[in-house]
Every structure is written in C-alpha cells, then in structure tokens.
Amino acid sequence: MLGALEVTASERQLDLGGARQQIVLAVLILNANHSVTLDRLVEAIYDEDPPATSRAQVQICISALRRLFSAHGHPEMIVTTRQGYMLRAPADAIDARRFESLVSRARKARDGRSHPEAIQYYREALELWRGPAFDGIESRAVQALASGIAEQRVTANEDCVQLELDLGRHHELVGELAALVQEHPLREGLAAQLMVALYRSGRQAEALQVYRDARRVIVEELGIEPNERLQQLESAILTSDESLDAQPPAAAAPAEPPARPPAVPGMLPADIADFIGRQAQLETIRQRLTVPLSGDGRFAVPILAVAGRAGIGKTTIAVHAAHSVAAHFPDGQLFADLHGGVSRPVHPMQVLDRFLRACGVQGTALPDTLGERAELYRMLLADRRMLIVLDDAAAESQVLPLLPGSPTSAVITTSRTRLGGLAGATHVDVDLFDAAQSVELLSRIAGADRVRAEPESAAALAELCCYLPLALRIAGARLASRPHWAVEQLVDRLGDEARRLDELKHGDMGIRASLSLTYDALTEQARCLFRRLAILHSHIFSAWTGAALLGRPLADAQDLFDDLVDAQLIEVAGVGRSVNVQYRFHDLIRVYAHERLAAEEPPAERTAALARVLGALHRLTETARTREYGPPAGPHLLPAPDSPLPDELVERLVADPIGWFERERHVLLAGIRQSAQAGFVELCWRTAMNAEPFFELHVYLDDWREIQEIALEAARRAGDERGQAEMLCVRGTLAQTEQHFGEARRDFEAALALFEKTGNVVQIARSRRNLAFLERMNGQLEAASTHLEQALAIFTDIGDQISAAHTLDNLAAIRSECGDIDDAKIMLAEALVRGKSGGSRRIISQILHRMGRVHLQAEEFALAAGAFEEALTLVEEIGDTVGESFALHGLGIAHLRRGRLHEAGDLLRRALAVAETARHRLAEAHALAGLGELAVTTNEPGDAIGRLRKAVTLFRQMRAPLFEAQTLMILSEVLGALGDASAAERALSRVHELADVVDERAGQRLRDNLSSAAGLVEGIG
Structure with a gap:
C-alpha cells in the first residue's frame, strides 16, 4: 500500500489487472478483516455516477481477484459476508500495518527516553514507503484514505527528525529536511527543523531564507502570518541566540504534555430514554468504533459523520451511540455543540479551550493560537483512548482542528450538510421515521394506552408531523403535558397548515426555531429561491423552475439548489440527471417556506415569478409536442407567451419529449391548476392542449380528465371562445378514447361550431377529422369520407404534413372496409411519406398498423406481419400501450392466417392483457375476437364461443356496428358447426339489423357476406 499497490506471493509480484480491480482490492485491503459493502465498492470505482451495470462490474472484479489468489495458493483470501466482501490477511502481511506497529514501538521507546532505539524503529517504518x-490509483474514496496514511508518514518523519536533532545529527538531516519542506511547504514544524539544522551547520543565511520562503507561501496560500514560535526562531537566528546551540527551541521540539489528570472527562449529555429505531445507523457506528486496535490495520482516526436535515434526530443518534460504545474508550468522552446552524458557529479555539481544560491543562498553560492548541490537544490524546462527539458542525474547517492525531481515539460528528471533505470518514445518513416507528415514539412519550385507544388519530398525527422525529417529540410532549386532550384534538389543530408550526412548539422545542437557524445561515440568493419555491403548488420541481423563479441562468439556479440540498432544506427527488435533476420539499419545510414567502416577498414579485414559471412550462410543453408530433402548420392566431428560458436550454430539456413528459407530468398538472387559479387563462388552456397527446399516449385518463375540466372551466369563466373550443376538442378526444362515442360527438360538434364562428380553418379541419372517426365507427362511411376529404384539403393547403398523414390513414381505413384495397394502399403509401417527413413516430406506427390490416385483407400475410412488427417496435419505443395492443393483435392475426398457431396465441393473449391494463375496450374487443378466431382454428368451439360473445358485447356497447357484424358472422359459423342452427340464425339476423343501420355502401358489403354465411347455416340445418 505504501507506494504503488503491489501484491507478492512466494516472492513473485502478481498482475492485479485493470484499474477497477485495483480499486476494489485497495478498498478491501484498507478494511482488511472487516466487511465492505457492495455499495462502498461501487462508490469507490464510480464515485457519484455509477452505470446501471456497476454492481455486476464489481462482482466481476471480485471473481477475477479470487481466481488470481486461488492460483497462488490463497483460495480463501476474499470471502463473502452478510454485508458484502472481506479480505482476510494477517497483520504482518500488509506494509501499512507493519508501519503502524513500528511507529507505535518508536513512540514507546521515545516516551521511555530511549532515543536511539526510537530512531531505529522510526527509520524502519519510514523505509517501508516506496512512494505516495x-x-x-484514481479513486476519490481510496485517495481520501491515502491522505490519512500520508499524514501519519509525515508526522512520524517529524518525530524522528526531532529526536535526531536532539542527538546532534544536524549535518545528516539537512538534505532530508530540505526535500520534506519542498514536498510539504505549509508544515511549519518541518520548516523550523530545517532552520535549526542549517543554523547548527553554520549556514545562517540559508536558515533565514527558509523562513522567508515559508512565510511567503503561508501568506499567499492561507492569508495569515507564520505561527509565533516560527517567528521567534527567526529572531533567535538573527541574533545568534546561544540557546540554539545547546538544544532546539521550543518551536522545533515537541512540548512535553502535561501530566494526565486523575479524573476521566465524561462530557456526554444524558442518553435518550425513549430512543427507538435507527438500528442500521447504530450498527454502522458501533462496528466502526469497537474494532480492536491490535492487528486491525487502523492507521487513521475513525470518523463517523452523521448527516441529516434539521429535527431528524442526528444528535440523539450520536449521543445514544456514544453511550453504547463508551466502555471502549476508558480515557473519557468529550462533547461539544458547535452550533453550526447559526450565523456565527462556535470557533474551534473555544472548543479546544474546554477540551484541554477537561484533559487537565491549567488555564495559564493554554497556548494562544489555534495551531498551538491543536498540537497540544493531539499530543495529549496521542496514547489515550477517547471518544470525541462534535455536534452540529457547520463545515469541515470547524471540525479539522478538533480531530485527534492518533487512531486510538475516535470522532462522531453531526451536521446538516454532508461533510465530504473529512478524509476517510464513514458517512451515516439519517432519514425520516416510517409510520410504525413514528407511532411507537408517540406511544413512548404520550403513553401507550392513550395511543392504542385512538390508533387512527395517532397515525394521522404521525403523518401531519411528516414522520420527523423532532416534530413527533413536540407533539408527544404536548399530549403528555395535557392529559385531558384527545389525540384527535391535536390532529385537528395541526390540520390548519397556517397554524401548524405554531402548534409544533413545546417549551424550548420548536420546528420553526430549528428551521430558522438553517434559513438564516443561507446566502440571500439561496433564501430567495427557498421561499419562492413555495409559490409552486407542485411538490416536485425541476432545476429550470429555479431559473424561472429567479430570472437567472440555469447554472446559477443549480448552484443555489445545491446550497439548499446541502442545508437539508430540499432533497433530490431521484429522477433525472444533469439539466433534468428534480427536487422536492419535506412538507413541514414547505410550510415554513410559505411563511417566509408571505413575510418577505411582495405580492407583485410573487405574481411575476409565477408568470415566468408558467410561461416556461408552456414553452417546454409546446416544444416537446412539436419535437414528438411535428411542427404545427397554418396561421398562428395567438402570439407565443413569454418564456424566460433560452432556446438552447429548452431544446436540451425536451430532447427526449416522452421522457421529459414522464418526469414533468406532476409539474404539468400542478402548473395547469395554478394557471387557472391565478387567472392566466390562456396559459392554462394552451398548456393543457399541448400536453393532451402525451396524456393520451400513456393512457393517463384521470390526469387527462382533470386538465381538460380545469382549463375548460377557466375558459368559460373568462369568456374565451377559442379556449373553450380547444378544450371541447380535448374533452371529445378523451371521451372517444374511453369509447363514450355519444359524448365525444357532442363535444366535437360544439367545438366545430365555435371554430366556424371564429374562422379557424386548422381547427375546423381537425374537428371534422374527429367526427369522421365517429361516423366510421357508426358505419356511416360516406359521411366519414366527406369529413376526411374536406379536412385533407385544408391540411394539404396549409402544409400540415402530420395532420394530412393522419387523415389519409383514416381515409385508407374506409377504402379498405369498402373493398377498395388498391386505393387504400396508394393512400397509405402517401401517408407514410408525409408522416416520416413530419417526424411523428406515433402517426408512423398507426400508418404501419393500417398497412398491416390492408395486407391481411389482401391475404398478403408475410407483408402484413412485417408491417405489424415495424409498428410494434415503434409503439414499444414511445410507450404507446394502446398502440402496442393493436400491433400485437394484428401480428397475432397475421401468424394465425399463416398457420403459426402457437405464436399467434402468445401474441393475442399479450394483446388482450395490454388492452385490459390500458382499459381500452376497443382494443380489448379486437383481441377477444382474434382469440375467438384462433379457438375456431384449433377446434376449441366452447372457448371460441365465449371469446366471440364477449367481443360482440363490447362492440355493441361501443356502438361499433361494422366490427360487431364481422364478429357475429364468425360466431354464426361456430354455432352452426356445433349444430345450434337457431342460435346461428339469431346471430345472422342481428347482422341483417346492423346492415340496415349503417350507410348503403357498408350495408351492401354486409349483405354480400351474409349470403354465404346464411347458405352455410342452412346446409348445416
């Protein structure tokens, strides 16, 4: 370890493989004879950006290392444990452990005044090093631990050199010290030792130059002067102080630590009597702190960094864990509240004052500078086993001077931010309680009988406290102090969000006070973003919303979001990366943000910020629709709303339109609701209109219904006829999707009347196309063709390729149903060209599906299967579940007609399952009819009749006479084959009725097909 990583077996150096394997092995060696979790190994290799295959890659590395060690006679060197993996190795097999052992022996010899023996051990230890x-090894986790080893090396070197200076070996040390000072220019102790060695060697001018060089570096890098003792050493050299010849000055020699006081410091606060849960965190802390010192390879101070938001219970965990391991630290426990949540946290100087006094240092003996106090503190703890708990740290700089230098002691820190700069620290993240733990805590504080008597109210109370331990403690304490209250009474009081933070206060405990400390410590810009986020009604918000709220570039907003995450005021929601990262509030923190918003933001600024966000949301939705479904054509009757987001950012955000919609769906819903509430009517209905195809694509029927109801009502209240017409179209499309064709017709006709009144030709064409579908479903093929031809003329005239393609697809369906196969193929070929030029994957998939149906009708089964397979690939790619069911059905029928019955059965059953999941009755009916036809082919008449009758019922409910008639004719053949002539005749009689309902052309085709079916039934009879 002490240099480039090397492993030898039988005096032969092993080939350790690639970088990933070496990182895995390094982490295992650093934790030799202790388990390492798979997650820690993943983090060591990939830092914070692991790929999906990261865990598998680690397991491959482990397997390769096991094979390597097995080949050299050590098959059990890496073993699997319950937590992960462990490397088994004796203490003398790892150079870092041998280094630690030799340094320990050197210090014992030094303390026993056997300086030559101590120097011998130090030199043996230092010779083990072959480099850094x-x-x-390029791993942040490994190098963080390596920095701790490097610190031990330099400290050992300083101690050894000091002993050699004491023995008068200054001539021999000048070269070594010069190299050390060059490598570690900020180490004032090394600079002092080099100055003394040079001065004693008769090189006074060079000694003074060392001081000048050291001062320049310290001032440039740290902005401070060298410590007082180094300055005193310079003065002594300038004046040729005789004391320098006798022995080194105090700055260069380690001060003798004061005698250990007889009393053992015990500064821990009282343990928590009603502590519950947190077993995983406690186990991590205990496991790290109770490892035996001998033979474990521990060469750095164990540091446990506990992090979590305000009120989460960090201090409770730290104190409880400290009490549970106190017996392992017989020399005492130190505790300090660093008050990291306030604007002026406790300075390390003040903490060291308390700690040094607790360790027996008299007030008159306390050094005057932070560096000197820290040195004395480390010397006092060098051979002691002490536990230091540093609560509520603001930053690493507050903690670093308080760390001991010897691994015999250990540290637990707590903080509201993750202290990633503490090298080698084990991070322990604390989250909310679950519901059961929350109720248990209430029981322990307020009384178990009381909580058991009102279980529903207790659960509601825990939920209102958002499962935050501090809030639960306050609620429990309020109940305990008011035994005449019912739990339900406190639930009612907390139900008023405006008063919730007032209610969550008891004595010195309060949620508002806890959050205020964190809020006040933020920069003004971070505070502004925090309170403006409360403007939004969505519980999830993306990084772009911060840019819009502040009217600043995205990079600035991302930095401020990171500040809020570090302060534990918001959290990353776990979806999206890069520009698509999303965040969320904890509910109680949202309440506090609302308070700050009301108190600090004028109404005009709130309204302006909301308008920017809603304008940006509309722009993103419109761009996403354009990218997925092609640009709209025709005249734009309304100007584009303002958006604060630059074009380049908008394009990056919606580069994957369907993925963007999935991430932002809840933001869209909340934005449309809030647009209506705030009176931004046009933004409301335009955003809803652009979002509609995405809700339709993924069959989010409830969300789709909500947005159209909100936007239609807002347009009606405002008297906005264009908005009403657009939302009537959206509502009609929803009704059509749910196969409520009567309601759909009513809405499409009302929308058409409004569009004709305003002269909006594009929307007139779209309304006619919508009505054409309903006419076709109802068997009125001539009326449907008329609507479609009028719509196609308009779409062609304005150059709307996507709409024209969609319209040609519908016309081709009518041509094929009338038996005009060639015309249908020509139309579909043109539709496919237009669809591809417009770039809409969904329209292309629908055209390919129609081509498959036409090929089936022409008995071109191989061509049909090819078209359906292409359509299936596209709908799976875009997540179109309804389209997937139709494509699976078509492909199943193609295989059925080709005699591939097993494949056909699998496909048709999948089609039915997808249709049922999507709640799409038309797709379900087609799948059932297909399964019925399959059962006929496989001679399973009972199953065929059941499937076909279900399909007939669904077609009848939807008023789809052509599909009902086609299915009835297959059913009549099955019934006739079974000898049930009367049932077969009833089925054919219903087809006669349907032939009279549909228009003349469709009716004639039904009657033609009826002749052969009736003859078959008569023959059977």
Whole structure:
C-alpha cells in the first residue's frame, strides 16, 4: 500500500489487472478483516455516477481477484459476508500495518527516553514507503484514505527528525529536511527543523531564507502570518541566540504534555430514554468504533459523520451511540455543540479551550493560537483512548482542528450538510421515521394506552408531523403535558397548515426555531429561491423552475439548489440527471417556506415569478409536442407567451419529449391548476392542449380528465371562445378514447361550431377529422369520407404534413372496409411519406398498423406481419400501450392466417392483457375476437364461443356496428358447426339489423357476406 499497490506471493509480484480491480482490492485491503459493502465498492470505482451495470462490474472484479489468489495458493483470501466482501490477511502481511506497529514501538521507546532505539524503529517504518500511498490509483474514496496514511508518514518523519536533532545529527538531516519542506511547504514544524539544522551547520543565511520562503507561501496560500514560535526562531537566528546551540527551541521540539489528570472527562449529555429505531445507523457506528486496535490495520482516526436535515434526530443518534460504545474508550468522552446552524458557529479555539481544560491543562498553560492548541490537544490524546462527539458542525474547517492525531481515539460528528471533505470518514445518513416507528415514539412519550385507544388519530398525527422525529417529540410532549386532550384534538389543530408550526412548539422545542437557524445561515440568493419555491403548488420541481423563479441562468439556479440540498432544506427527488435533476420539499419545510414567502416577498414579485414559471412550462410543453408530433402548420392566431428560458436550454430539456413528459407530468398538472387559479387563462388552456397527446399516449385518463375540466372551466369563466373550443376538442378526444362515442360527438360538434364562428380553418379541419372517426365507427362511411376529404384539403393547403398523414390513414381505413384495397394502399403509401417527413413516430406506427390490416385483407400475410412488427417496435419505443395492443393483435392475426398457431396465441393473449391494463375496450374487443378466431382454428368451439360473445358485447356497447357484424358472422359459423342452427340464425339476423343501420355502401358489403354465411347455416340445418 505504501507506494504503488503491489501484491507478492512466494516472492513473485502478481498482475492485479485493470484499474477497477485495483480499486476494489485497495478498498478491501484498507478494511482488511472487516466487511465492505457492495455499495462502498461501487462508490469507490464510480464515485457519484455509477452505470446501471456497476454492481455486476464489481462482482466481476471480485471473481477475477479470487481466481488470481486461488492460483497462488490463497483460495480463501476474499470471502463473502452478510454485508458484502472481506479480505482476510494477517497483520504482518500488509506494509501499512507493519508501519503502524513500528511507529507505535518508536513512540514507546521515545516516551521511555530511549532515543536511539526510537530512531531505529522510526527509520524502519519510514523505509517501508516506496512512494505516495496507493500511487496511481484514481479513486476519490481510496485517495481520501491515502491522505490519512500520508499524514501519519509525515508526522512520524517529524518525530524522528526531532529526536535526531536532539542527538546532534544536524549535518545528516539537512538534505532530508530540505526535500520534506519542498514536498510539504505549509508544515511549519518541518520548516523550523530545517532552520535549526542549517543554523547548527553554520549556514545562517540559508536558515533565514527558509523562513522567508515559508512565510511567503503561508501568506499567499492561507492569508495569515507564520505561527509565533516560527517567528521567534527567526529572531533567535538573527541574533545568534546561544540557546540554539545547546538544544532546539521550543518551536522545533515537541512540548512535553502535561501530566494526565486523575479524573476521566465524561462530557456526554444524558442518553435518550425513549430512543427507538435507527438500528442500521447504530450498527454502522458501533462496528466502526469497537474494532480492536491490535492487528486491525487502523492507521487513521475513525470518523463517523452523521448527516441529516434539521429535527431528524442526528444528535440523539450520536449521543445514544456514544453511550453504547463508551466502555471502549476508558480515557473519557468529550462533547461539544458547535452550533453550526447559526450565523456565527462556535470557533474551534473555544472548543479546544474546554477540551484541554477537561484533559487537565491549567488555564495559564493554554497556548494562544489555534495551531498551538491543536498540537497540544493531539499530543495529549496521542496514547489515550477517547471518544470525541462534535455536534452540529457547520463545515469541515470547524471540525479539522478538533480531530485527534492518533487512531486510538475516535470522532462522531453531526451536521446538516454532508461533510465530504473529512478524509476517510464513514458517512451515516439519517432519514425520516416510517409510520410504525413514528407511532411507537408517540406511544413512548404520550403513553401507550392513550395511543392504542385512538390508533387512527395517532397515525394521522404521525403523518401531519411528516414522520420527523423532532416534530413527533413536540407533539408527544404536548399530549403528555395535557392529559385531558384527545389525540384527535391535536390532529385537528395541526390540520390548519397556517397554524401548524405554531402548534409544533413545546417549551424550548420548536420546528420553526430549528428551521430558522438553517434559513438564516443561507446566502440571500439561496433564501430567495427557498421561499419562492413555495409559490409552486407542485411538490416536485425541476432545476429550470429555479431559473424561472429567479430570472437567472440555469447554472446559477443549480448552484443555489445545491446550497439548499446541502442545508437539508430540499432533497433530490431521484429522477433525472444533469439539466433534468428534480427536487422536492419535506412538507413541514414547505410550510415554513410559505411563511417566509408571505413575510418577505411582495405580492407583485410573487405574481411575476409565477408568470415566468408558467410561461416556461408552456414553452417546454409546446416544444416537446412539436419535437414528438411535428411542427404545427397554418396561421398562428395567438402570439407565443413569454418564456424566460433560452432556446438552447429548452431544446436540451425536451430532447427526449416522452421522457421529459414522464418526469414533468406532476409539474404539468400542478402548473395547469395554478394557471387557472391565478387567472392566466390562456396559459392554462394552451398548456393543457399541448400536453393532451402525451396524456393520451400513456393512457393517463384521470390526469387527462382533470386538465381538460380545469382549463375548460377557466375558459368559460373568462369568456374565451377559442379556449373553450380547444378544450371541447380535448374533452371529445378523451371521451372517444374511453369509447363514450355519444359524448365525444357532442363535444366535437360544439367545438366545430365555435371554430366556424371564429374562422379557424386548422381547427375546423381537425374537428371534422374527429367526427369522421365517429361516423366510421357508426358505419356511416360516406359521411366519414366527406369529413376526411374536406379536412385533407385544408391540411394539404396549409402544409400540415402530420395532420394530412393522419387523415389519409383514416381515409385508407374506409377504402379498405369498402373493398377498395388498391386505393387504400396508394393512400397509405402517401401517408407514410408525409408522416416520416413530419417526424411523428406515433402517426408512423398507426400508418404501419393500417398497412398491416390492408395486407391481411389482401391475404398478403408475410407483408402484413412485417408491417405489424415495424409498428410494434415503434409503439414499444414511445410507450404507446394502446398502440402496442393493436400491433400485437394484428401480428397475432397475421401468424394465425399463416398457420403459426402457437405464436399467434402468445401474441393475442399479450394483446388482450395490454388492452385490459390500458382499459381500452376497443382494443380489448379486437383481441377477444382474434382469440375467438384462433379457438375456431384449433377446434376449441366452447372457448371460441365465449371469446366471440364477449367481443360482440363490447362492440355493441361501443356502438361499433361494422366490427360487431364481422364478429357475429364468425360466431354464426361456430354455432352452426356445433349444430345450434337457431342460435346461428339469431346471430345472422342481428347482422341483417346492423346492415340496415349503417350507410348503403357498408350495408351492401354486409349483405354480400351474409349470403354465404346464411347458405352455410342452412346446409348445416
């Protein structure tokens, strides 16, 4: 480890493989004889950006290392444990452990005044180093631990050199010290030792130059002067102080630590009597702190960094864990509240004052500077086993001077931000309680009988406290102090969100006070973003919303979001990366943000910020629709709303339109609701209109219904006829999707009347196309063709390729149903060209599906299967579940007609399952009819009749006479084959009725087909 990573077996150096394997092995060696979780290994290799295959890659590395060690006689070197993996190795097999052991022996010899023996051990330890620890391994986690080893090396070097200076070996040390000072220019102790060695060697001018060089570097890098003792050493050299010849000055020699006081400091606060849960966190802390010192390879101070939001219970965990391991630290426990949540946290100087006094240092003996106090503190703890708990740290800089230098002691820190700069720290993240733990805590504080008597109210109370331990403690304490209250009474009081933070206060405990400390410590810009986020009604918000709320570039907003995440005021929602990262509020923190918003943001600024966000949301939705379904054509009767987002950012955000919609769906819903509430009517209905195809694509029927109801009502209240017409179209499409064709017709006709009144030709054409579908379903093929031909003329005239393609697809369906196969093929070929030029994958998939149906009708089964397979690939790619059911059905029928019955059965059953999941009755009816036809082919008449009758019922409910008639004719043949002539005749009689309902052309085709079916039934009779 002490240099480039090397492993030898039988004096032969092993080939450790690639970088990933070396990182895995390095982490296992650093934790030799202790389990390492798979997640820690993944983090070591990939940092914070692991690929989907990361865990598998680690397992491959482990397997390769096991094979390597097995080949050299060590098959059990890496073993699998319950937590992960463990490397088994004796203490003397790892150079870092040998280094630690030799340094420990050197210090014992030094303390026993046997300086030559101590120097011998130090030199043996230092000779083990071949270069920087883990040289060449590029892993942040490994290098963080390596920095701790490097610190031990330099400290040992300083101690050894000091002993050699004491023995008068200054001539021999000048070269070594010069190299050390060049490598570690900020180490004032090394600079002092080099100055003394040079001065004693008669090189006074060079000694003074070392001081000048050291001062320049320290001032440039740290902005401070060298410590007082280094300055005193310079003065002593300038004046040729005789004391320098006798022995080194105090700055260069380690001060003798004061005698250990007889009392053992015990500064921990009282343990928590009603502590519950947190077993995983406690186990991590205990496992790290109770490892035996001998033979474990521990060469760095164990640091446990507990992080979590305000009120989560960090201090409770730290104190409880500290009490549980106190017996392992017989020399005492130190505790300090660093007050990291306030604007002026406690300075390390003040903490060291308390800690040094607790360790027996008299007030008159306390050094004057932070560096000197920290040195004395580390010396006092060098051979002691002490536990230090540093609560509520603001930053790493507050903690670093308080860390001991010897691994005999250990540290637990708590903070509201993750202290990633603490090298080698084990991070322990604390989250909310679950519902059961929350109720248990209430029981322990307020009384178990009381909570058991009102279980529903207790659960509601825990939920209102958002499962936050501090809020639960306050609620429990309020109940305990008011035994005459019912639990339900406190639930009612907390139900008023405006008063919730007032209710969650008891004595010195309060949620508002806890959050205020964190809020006040933020920068003004971060505070502004925090409170403006409360403007939004969505519980999830994306990074772009911050840019819109502040009217600033995205990069600035992302930095401020990171500040809020670090402060635990918001959290990353776990979806999206890069520009698509999303965040969310904890509910109680949202309440506090609302308070700050009301108190600090004028109404005009709130309205302007909301308008920017809603304008940006509309722009994103419109761009996403254009990218997925092609640009709209024709005259734009309304100007585009303002958006604060630059074009380049908008394009990046919606580069994957369907993925963007899935991430932003809840934001869209909340934005449309809020647009209506705030009176931004046009933004409301335009956003809803552009979002409609995405809700339709993924069959989010409830969401789709909500947005159209909100937007239609807003347009009606405002008297906005264009908005009403657009939303009537959206509502009609929803009704059509749910196969409520009567309601759909009513809405499409009302929309058409409004569009004709305003002269909007594009929407007139779309309304006619919508009505054409209903006419076709109802068997009125001539009326449907008329609507479609009028719509096609308009779409062609304005150059709307996507709409024209969609219209040609519908016309081709009518041509094929009338038996005009060649005309249908020509129309579909043109539709496919237009669809591809417009770039809409969904329209292309629908055209391919129609081509498959036409090929089936022409008995071109191989061509049909090819078209359906292409359509299936597209609908699976875009997540169109309804389209998937239709494509699976078509492909199943193609295989059925080709005699591939097993494949056909699998496909048709999949089609039915997808249709049922999507709640699409038309697709379900087609799948049932297909399965019925399959059962006829496989001679399973009972199953065939059941499937076909279900299909007939669904077609009848939807008023789809042509599909009902086609299915009835297959059913009549099955019934006739079974000898049930009367049932077969009833089926054919119903087909006669349907032939009279549909228009003349469709009716004639039904009657033609009826002749052969009736003859078959008569022959059977």
